[in-house]
Amino acid sequence: MRQEISERTHIALVSFGLFVASLFLTAYSARNPAVARVGHTIVLEVTAPFARTANAIAQGVQSVWGRYLYLVSTAQQNESLSRRVSELESRLGMLSEFESENERLRQALSFASERQLRGVAAAVIGADSSGWIRGLVIDRGSSHGVRPGMAVIHPRGIVGQITSVASNSARVLLVNDHSSGVDVLVQSSRVRGVVEGAGEKVCELKFVTKENPVKVGEVVVTSGMDRVFPKGVVVGTVSHVSAQTSTLFQTIEVRPAVNFARIEEVLVVASGAEESGIQSGGK
Amino acid sequence: MRSLLILVIGFALVIVQSLLHGMGMPEWLLPQGLIVCVVYLAFFESSIAGALLAFGCGLLLDLTTATVLGPWAGAYVLAYALLSFVSPRLFVESTVVTSVVTGVTSLFAGSVYLFLAFEYQSLSQEDIVVLLGQASASAIVAPAISSIIGRVCGRSNSRLMNHASLVSAV
Numbered sequence: 001m002r003q004e005i006s007e008r009t010h011i012a013l014v015s016f017g018l019f020v021a022s023l024f025l026t027a028y029s030a031r032n033p034a035v036a037r038v039g040h041t042i043v044l045e046v047t048a049p050f051a052r053t054a055n056a057i058a059q060g061v062q063s064v065w066g067r068y069l070y071l072v073s074t075a076q077q078n079e080s081l082s083r084r085v086s087e088l089e090s091r092l093g094m095l096s097e098f099e100s101e102n103e104r105l106r107q108a109l110s111f112a113s114e115r116q117l118r119g120v121a122a123a124v125i126g127a128d129s130s131g132w133i134r135g136l137v138i139d140r141g142s143s144h145g146v147r148p149g150m151a152v153i154h155p156r157g158i159v160g161q162i163t164s165v166a167s168n169s170a171r172v173l174l175v176n177d178h179s180s181g182v183d184v185l186v187q188s189s190r191v192r193g194v195v196e197g198a199g200e201k202v203c204e205l206k207f208v209t210k211e212n213p214v215k216v217g218e219v220v221v222t223s224g225m226d227r228v229f230p231k232g233v234v235v236g237t238v239s240h241v242s243a244q245t246s247t248l249f250q251t252i253e254v255r256p257a258v259n260f261a262r263i264e265e266v267l268v269v270a271s272g273a274e275e276s277g278i279q280s281g282g283k
Numbered sequence: 284m285r286s287l288l289i290l291v292i293g294f295a296l297v298i299v300q301s302l303l304h305g306m307g308m309p310e311w312l313l314p315q316g317l318i319v320c321v322v323y324l325a326f327f328e329s330s331i332a333g334a335l336l337a338f339g340c341g342l343l344l345d346l347t348t349a350t351v352l353g354p355w356a357g358a359y360v361l362a363y364a365l366l367s368f369v370s371p372r373l374f375v376e377s378t379v380v381t382s383v384v385t386g387v388t389s390l391f392a393g394s395v396y397l398f399l400a401f402e403y404q405s406l407s408q409e410d411i412v413v414l415l416g417q418a419s420a421s422a423i424v425a426p427a428i429s430s431i432i433g434r435v436c437g438r439s440n441s442r443l444m445n446h447a448s449l450v451s452a453v
Binding site: 007008010011012014015016018019021022023024025026027028029030033035036039040042043047050051054055058124125126127128129130131132133135137198199200261 | 297298299300301302304305306307310311313315329330331333334335337338341343344345346347348351352353354355356357360361363364367368393396399400407409413417
């Protein structure tokens with residue numbers, strides 16, 4: 001009994017020590033992001049091949065499942081005809097998939113060239129595993145010129161920022177994450193503020209005083225002042241505005257222009273300081 | 284060796300979670316596989332090594348997700364410490380107990396994580412939905428994952444011996 005109590009005390013002491021260590025680690029890695037980045041890079045390097053393979057398998061299973069159901073329904077009418085139809089459907093499906101991928105990539109690259117941005121197109125290969133951090137994993141990394149701090153955009157608007165990079169993959173912190181912040185302008189009135197993540201489908205436009213009224217439906221674009229995102233890229237549309245009497249600033253909700261759950265390709269663009277490192281048109 | 288196997292299983296669970304999330308599963312429905320590992324450790328590996336492993340599981344989640352290192356490690360080790368204290372009073376072989384304890388532990392660890400990671404931010408309604416949803420999802424998958432861990436790693440004899448000594452004393 002005494003031995004058990006002694007063992008419990010040891011466990012409690014060690015656990016307390018580890019908890020304190022975790023607090024120090026949190027504070028230290030928050031102040032020195034490079035330390036956390038090294039760890040993230042190692043894990044990303046190890047997990048990216050698994051994520052890529054698992055993603056391919058999942059897509060294959062989805063595809064086989066879809067085609068199986070299709071064949072079952074058509075076989076009831078005519079077995080031989082259905083075989084031929086399914087073959088053609090399959091080819092057509094692949095072709096239209098290639099066509100839409102081409103279209104998306106062309107849009108992304110023309111978007112970049114119109115704005116004279118140098119960037120690398122990347123495919124989304126994974127998402128954050130905990131669900132607490134809103135992030136994505138893309139299939140381009142340091143070997144393609146991607147560096148932490150680079151902006152990630154989509155023809156419809158901004159997506160987020162690169163937080164850690166492995167050789168062939170990188171992690172993107174989405175603009176709707178709580179810890180994201182983007183310097184923005186309201187397009188029509190040129191009122192300046194900072195957009196921060198506030199939920200899965202909503203962001204908050206902060207630090208806009210009541211002297212600068214903002215209307216629902218106005219478009220919010222990047223200001224370029226943060227030297228991360230290029231100027232003039234759409235962030236989203238104002239969806240709700242309220243001004244309480246007790247506060248100095250307005251409470252403004254912004255609905256992001258990009259549906260983060262449905263993006264497949266993105267464009268990683270360099271800020272002014274990092275443009276030299278990127279290989280243009282990497283995909 | 285058994286300890287390493289638990290971390291390997293944890294690592295595999297993190298990849299599965301990432302895959303599920305990537306396939307469109309909403310974040311509030313995402314089971315936290317690593318919390319099941321922590322519950323298993325508290326039930327069957329109540330030792331200093333178990334505390335270190337729980338810390339390792341948290342650190343693994345920190346490394347794969349967060350922008351800072353430490354919050355999940357702290358949350359998991361705290362959950363482990365509390366669970367290892369109450370586990371001698373629980374019938375840990377029961378799947379219902381495993382399920383309920385995993386749900387409660389997931390809620391607890393998630394709350395500690397929120398406190399450590401978003402200390403200066405107010406908690407939104409969406410965060411609470413994610414917290415409750417993930418706890419429920421973790422509770423549902425816990426018996427299956429726990430059983431897999433038990434089969435792959437084998438269970439520590441110390442807990443079973445304690446039970447045996449209690450029974451013989453009675």
